[in-house]
Amino acid sequence: MAVEVDSDNLARVINALVSYELDALVCSLPSHVLLLTGYEPVIGNAVAVFTQRGGVHLLVPEDEAEMAAETSYANQLTFRPRSLNAITDSNQSVALPLLQLLKKLGLERSQLGLEMYGLQHPASYLSQHRYGDSLQSLIADEFRSIRLLSADQLLQRLCAVKTKPQIDGLRISCDLAGMAFKQAARSWQIGMTEPEVANVFQSAYGRVTAERNISRTQAQFFCMSGENAGKANAAFAMTRQRVIRQGDTVLIHCNSNVNGYWTGITRTYIRGERSLKHRQMVDAIANARSAGLDAIAPGVAASEVDMAARTLLTNRGFGDLYTHATGHGVGFGPANSNAFPRIHPKSPDVLEAGMTFTLQPAIYLGDLGGMRHCDVVAVTGTGVDILTDFQSPETDR
Amino acid sequence: MAVEVDSDNLARVINALVSYELDALVCSLPSHVLLLTGYEPVIGNAVAVFTQRGGVHLLVPEDEAEMAAETSYANQLTFRPRSLNAITDSNQSVALPLLQLLKKLGLERSQLGLEMYGLQHPASYLSQHRYGDSLQSLIADEFRSIRLLSADQLLQRLCAVKTKPQIDGLRISCDLAGMAFKQAARSWQIGMTEPEVANVFQSAYGRVTAERNISRTQAQFFCMSGENAGKANAAFAMTRQRVIRQGDTVLIHCNSNVNGYWTGITRTYIRGERSLKHRQMVDAIANARSAGLDAIAPGVAASEVDMAARTLLTNRGFGDLYTHATGHGVGFGPANSNAFPRIHPKSPDVLEAGMTFTLQPAIYLGDLGGMRHCDVVAVTGTGVDILTDFQSPETDR
Numbered sequence: 001m002a003v004e005v006d007s008d009n010l011a012r013v014i015n016a017l018v019s020y021e022l023d024a025l026v027c028s029l030p031s032h033v034l035l036l037t038g039y040e041p042v043i044g045n046a047v048a049v050f051t052q053r054g055g056v057h058l059l060v061p062e063d064e065a066e067m068a069a070e071t072s073y074a075n076q077l078t079f080r081p082r083s084l085n086a087i088t089d090s091n092q093s094v095a096l097p098l099l100q101l102l103k104k105l106g107l108e109r110s111q112l113g114l115e116m117y118g119l120q121h122p123a124s125y126l127s128q129h130r131y132g133d134s135l136q137s138l139i140a141d142e143f144r145s146i147r148l149l150s151a152d153q154l155l156q157r158l159c160a161v162k163t164k165p166q167i168d169g170l171r172i173s174c175d176l177a178g179m180a181f182k183q184a185a186r187s188w189q190i191g192m193t194e195p196e197v198a199n200v201f202q203s204a205y206g207r208v209t210a211e212r213n214i215s216r217t218q219a220q221f222f223c224m225s226g227e228n229a230g231k232a233n234a235a236f237a238m239t240r241q242r243v244i245r246q247g248d249t250v251l252i253h254c255n256s257n258v259n260g261y262w263t264g265i266t267r268t269y270i271r272g273e274r275s276l277k278h279r280q281m282v283d284a285i286a287n288a289r290s291a292g293l294d295a296i297a298p299g300v301a302a303s304e305v306d307m308a309a310r311t312l313l314t315n316r317g318f319g320d321l322y323t324h325a326t327g328h329g330v331g332f333g334p335a336n337s338n339a340f341p342r343i344h345p346k347s348p349d350v351l352e353a354g355m356t357f358t359l360q361p362a363i364y365l366g367d368l369g370g371m372r373h374c375d376v377v378a379v380t381g382t383g384v385d386i387l388t389d390f391q392s393p394e395t396d397r
Numbered sequence: 398m399a400v401e402v403d404s405d406n407l408a409r410v411i412n413a414l415v416s417y418e419l420d421a422l423v424c425s426l427p428s429h430v431l432l433l434t435g436y437e438p439v440i441g442n443a444v445a446v447f448t449q450r451g452g453v454h455l456l457v458p459e460d461e462a463e464m465a466a467e468t469s470y471a472n473q474l475t476f477r478p479r480s481l482n483a484i485t486d487s488n489q490s491v492a493l494p495l496l497q498l499l500k501k502l503g504l505e506r507s508q509l510g511l512e513m514y515g516l517q518h519p520a521s522y523l524s525q526h527r528y529g530d531s532l533q534s535l536i537a538d539e540f541r542s543i544r545l546l547s548a549d550q551l552l553q554r555l556c557a558v559k560t561k562p563q564i565d566g567l568r569i570s571c572d573l574a575g576m577a578f579k580q581a582a583r584s585w586q587i588g589m590t591e592p593e594v595a596n597v598f599q600s601a602y603g604r605v606t607a608e609r610n611i612s613r614t615q616a617q618f619f620c621m622s623g624e625n626a627g628k629a630n631a632a633f634a635m636t637r638q639r640v641i642r643q644g645d646t647v648l649i650h651c652n653s654n655v656n657g658y659w660t661g662i663t664r665t666y667i668r669g670e671r672s673l674k675h676r677q678m679v680d681a682i683a684n685a686r687s688a689g690l691d692a693i694a695p696g697v698a699a700s701e702v703d704m705a706a707r708t709l710l711t712n713r714g715f716g717d718l719y720t721h722a723t724g725h726g727v728g729f730g731p732a733n734s735n736a737f738p739r740i741h742p743k744s745p746d747v748l749e750a751g752m753t754f755t756l757q758p759a760i761y762l763g764d765l766g767g768m769r770h771c772d773v774v775a776v777t778g779t780g781v782d783i784l785t786d787f788q789s790p791e792t793d794r
Contacts, residue, residue, distance in 0.1 A: 042633045082632065118526060122523060123523050127732040128519075129517045132516070195607030195612075210593050336524060342484055
């Protein structure tokens with residue numbers, strides 16, 4: 001069964017190659033291979049070659065060939081990374097097929113765009129191959145007339161705006177995570193430790209995806225409560241050993257992925273009597289969220305969305321406790337605060353229809369707790385589509 | 398509380414630097430930072446600098462400083478990757494502190510070892526920073542008299558042999574996974590789907606680690622049954638949608654990590670009536686395992702261990718169905734078939750005390766099922782220490 005070509009995506013990539021004066025892209029980071037071919041590689045040794053003429057090629061290890069054909073519209077060529085007859089690695093086994101492909105495509109004297117500089121990227125599998133300098137060295141040694149250029153900025157820009165099929169992929173991922181949130185929100189109990197609570201959500205996600213025959217999925221749920229919620233503004237989430245008590249803020253953060261489309265979702269729960277402070281926080285965050293959502297439309301500066309949410313929190317007296325940006329691009333990766341569009345006070349980015357990002361107003365009180373509400377949203381032709389438009393039963397009361 | 402220095406590790410790294418004629422190492426892959434400092438970074442933007450004089454330095458993002466101090470004996474310097482006053486990324490924010498540190502250490506005219514070429518490495522977190530070429534460019538641009546060399550082989554060799562504290566770390570990780578296997582082996586049922594069975598094991602691991610206050614841990618359990626077990630010889634494990642029936646081979650594979658020490662463990666279960674073929678397979682694998690274990694000792698060729706297991710399976714008529722190598726290095730990563738020592742027919746590696754690797758005799762029958770028993774073992778002064786010496790109740794009958 002042939003996979004339908006995402007022709008909007010093809011056109012977008014071709015336009016980008018033209019405007020960056022590149023004849024082709026050679027990419028191996030799984031999120032970029034997904035962007036270029038519709039398939040997210042598992043262990044990271046597949047290589048995508050996308051030419052300005054619109055040729056989409058995927059060098060895929062034979063183990064992944066069948067799976068790749070299920071979602072990718074690329075021309076597939078397989079290679080064999082392992083053998084009992086010799087010790088080989090992916091750098092070596094991809095070399096010949098890649099060089100042959102570049103020749104066949106007439107790219108011996110071209111300008112090629114490669115992934116070069118550092119960036120934050122998602123883990124497609126628990127163990128991944130990264131080519132590092134290998135592909136550059138390989139190509140430079142073979143073709144003296146090829147110019148190798150960094151395609152990093154071009155790729156970042158392409159990842160920021162999604163086509164309808166890509167947004168649909170992200171929506172499925174968000175819906176499944178949302179179902180797990182809604183199921184698990186009823187099941188965790190006071191007296192559990194953070195890992196126990198996280199496990200309730202994790203298990204719910206496992207059930208939700210199992211019932212729906214979703215194979216290519218990963219999710220990680222984190223629980224941060226009380227003083228741990230108060231320091232949940234770190235660059236990573238982490239479940240610790242604290243026991244949940246009545247009146248604690250209980251922050252549940254999820255990053256999940258279906259077929260390579262990543263979510264970032266946070267809800268905060270409180271059981272039992274709420275302090276006045278907690279009620280003020282809940283109200284301020286709900287209003288900051290609404291203010292942020294109201295600001296979203298094509299053509300709007302990303303910094304204005306940040307400012308809308310930040311101003312509301314500042315006016316309620318929580319400005320100094322809102323220590324991070326209001327959001328960042330999401331979808332081809334879960335948690336890269338530098339992904340376009342950056343919803344940050346100093347952001348130069350301008351919103352476009354098809355951009356997807358997180359919107360995450362928050363208040364961090366340190367030892368007194370913390371609260372965050374993180375949605376995934378998409379910019380539409382006229383406003384915003386909330387892909388995680390479910391409420392947690394408790395903060396919603 | 399100061400962390401005790403792993404002085405054996407210090408001596409080993411210094412010796413390696415001397416023999417490779419490097420003045421220092423500059424590393425950022427989390428497994429290498431763990432090797433050099435005792436701390437596994439979370440999001441991957443920490444940088445370790447280890448000098449031939451024995452200075453161990455860790456540039457760590459401020460979010461991770463407290464956690465790093467819990468397990469690392471390095472001199473810590475913090476940097477700040479994010480700010481509301483400017484949009485910065487880790488490449489930029491680490492630049493100044495790294496260059497200053499290299500100057501302070503008198504390395505302006507040195508030979509530095511860096512990670513350069515491609516390799517398979519573990520995912521320390523679901524979203525990770527990778528510096529790519531950034532550190533090389535940064536250092537080369539600032540210090541024209543520094544020579545940058547690949548430290549990849551040196552690092553691979555260092556990762557292969559572990560000190561006692563490192564093996565103890567891996568042992569803890571194996572013990573916790575083993576407890577989850579033993580608990581969950583009793584709880585899954587015929588009629589469940591593969592994701593449901595995997596979830597039983599995953600939840601058991603969540604409980605086991607929660608009860609023991611283990612925070613820095615990840616685990617992924619995979620279930621492959623029947624024809625899916627028959628193709629479990631791929632370079633990755635994958636849970637699919639099959640319903641488990643009586644008499645199926647049910648292969649459970651786990652990669653888990655505690656404080657950065659990774660396991661790779663497989664057990665195969667059969668419920669209900671066993672076919673003659675399945676009984677022959679169970680017996681052949683048990684004997685291939687014993688033959689492999691018996692062959693392990695310092696000074697022995699890694700290929701001999703492979704041959705011992707392979708010969709037994711061949712004599713029982715399963716040789717052609719044993720399609721992969723008998724094992725590979727494990728501990729600083731979960732599933733890199735090129736990690737030293739490679740227990741492969743063509744391996745040039747020789748076992749040394751302190752090496753840790755997987756031992757994974759297997760039989761893949763395609764549609765008729767598959768069976769694997771994968772242990773983590775350590776080479777001792779005289780023989781072998783099995784870090785995963787638990788049996789699954791069913792294959793043990």
